[in-house]
Amino acid sequence: MSHSPSTIGAMKLRIHRGANEIGGSCVEVESAGERILIDAGMPLNFPLGASPKPFEVDSSTLCAIIISHAHLDHYGLLPWMPLVPVVMGGAGRRILQAAAPFMPQPPPNLSGPDLVNRQPIQIGPFSVTPFLVDHSAYDAYALLIEANGKRLFYSGDFRAHGRKHGLVDHLIASPPANIDALVLEGTTLGRMDSASIPSTEDDLDDELSRIFRTTGGLALIQASGQNIDRLVTIYRACLRTGRTMVVDLYTAMILEATGNPRIPQSDWNHMALCIPHRQRIQIKNNCWFEALRRHSSRRIYPKKHLAKNPGKYALIFRGLWMRDLERAECLDGACLVHSQWKGYLADPRFKDIDAWRQQRGMAFHQVHTSGHASPADLRRLATALSPKALIPIHSEFPERFDTIHSRVVRHADGEWWEV
Ligand SMILES: [Zn+2]
Known part of the structure; x- marks a missing residue:
């Protein structure tokens, strides 16, 4: 009581x-x-x-x-x-x-x-x-x-x-x-x-590197833009396999907000900024032009870059990317890596993404540690x-x-x- x-x-x-x-x-x-x-x-x-x-x-x-x-x-x-x-x-x-x-x-x-x-x-x-x-x-x-x-x-x-x-x-x-x-x-x-030993971020780095090597096309990674440890893991796997990690403005700004010079930033080697259409509208409506300029030294575009050389990129993926990637015709040989708690797979928003992935014959991988x-x-x-x-x-x-x-x-x- x-x-x-x-x-x-x-x-x-x-x-x-x-x-x-x-x-x-x-x-x-x-x-x-x-x-x-x-x-x-x-x-x-x-x-x-x-x-x-x-x-x-x-x-x-x-x-x-x-x-x-x-x-x-x-x-x-x-x-x-x-x-x-x-x-x-x-x-x-x-x-x-x-x-x-x-x-x-x-x-x-x-x-x-x-x-x-x-x-x-x-x-x-x-x-x-x-x-x-x-x-x-x-x-x-x-x-x-x-x-x-x-x-x-x-x-x-x-x-x-x-x-x-x-x-x-x-x-x-x-x-x-x-x-x-x-x-x-x-x-x-x-x-x-009670006896299980969880994977470390280094274990995930190995797993992602293997997936990046064996995937011919674009690697889409569904990870939280605020899980900095995981973004570091994905970046390290990119360095090991010669891929470039592609982030949107949201993720670029979160990485910047850490204020930590050892955390990958939008202007680093093997990093790139790419803006999905819906975010472009958001930037325009809110006049975030200064933030966009600040993160644009390595800006790329879906059709011009991702579609030309999809096997060179690993993109931090969210649902809003689906239409942009489709329009750019850059999904041949692509895979989707779910790098979040597997319980989220039951969420209706994931079901939509999964149906979209299956229609395009993309491979699926679950790579996560708690x-x-x-x-x-x-x-x-x-x-x-x-x-x-x-x-x-x-x-x-x-x-x-x-x-x-x-x-x-x-x-x-x-x-x-x-x-
Ligand atoms: Zn928490």
Whole structure:
């Protein structure tokens, strides 16, 4: 049963959403009458462009909203939340700013202080220490929240088999001590068996290189334009096989927003910008000419380049590309690589793409590794932090947390509890 928090308890918490689902995470933490929200996510199956119902939060005592990382199921409700400072990583913030004009929902309020890896920041009565982690979103953090002598650790989304696994290995090797409560994600529980070892991004690089070598025509890769690790993997496979990675303006701007000089950019060798028709209209309507100019040093065109030499290119593909590629007649010998969670294959939007692919006799490949920690890595982190209580979040199977830790306490959505 849910009841109002008293102001006497040292630290109280309620999960607004996420106790038994993946996506739409939101956690409220209260101490000394003040509160913060951790994440304000959109449910994963929520129709894009529709107006969701925001969570009910006492905005007069809300100090800030902390966004652990720039995935829609963690920040997507921001446009409907109270206008308070939004605390998140600087690169994650720039990525959301770059992506906002391309998105159907209203632009979110994104002003507030940055999280900096392992630097505590004071927000009202809360001391928040962010730990940069490995995840499919760039600039993702786990959070240590301290107030009134209580210590809460929120894992956010993380994995330990990506390009930045060293960050999580380091956290596990020297974890923060005396954790009262660990709020731990469990996406893979029930999706991956407990003994399975996930592929690394380097494994995917090998697989993609093999596909690029054996495909005579254009390689279309359906990957998130915000999964920077994956874009790096695709770029590396391009370098190994002499292909050029083709991105649209959206992806070019996301790569730029990382601000990281080691991440491939639109003006690098073996990179090219190509604009699908629908995006050309968007650019014109919104006067994004300066952004287009900035990314056009290696601009190519479907008919002039892709159709002449399709085997030389690997294109980051979305549904809006279908008509352009068809018109350019560049699909002979092409293949489609689905480089996202295989659950998305059931989405009606993918069904359309798949029917289109089959009609053209294109080969299909599934090349992906999860953005989330395997059950074994979840156990490693839980064991290292050794919390007094482990509270499941971001999982369809909260009962399976018992297989990774002995002190699991399940709290339902909306229920207040004391840390
Ligand atoms: Zn995520």
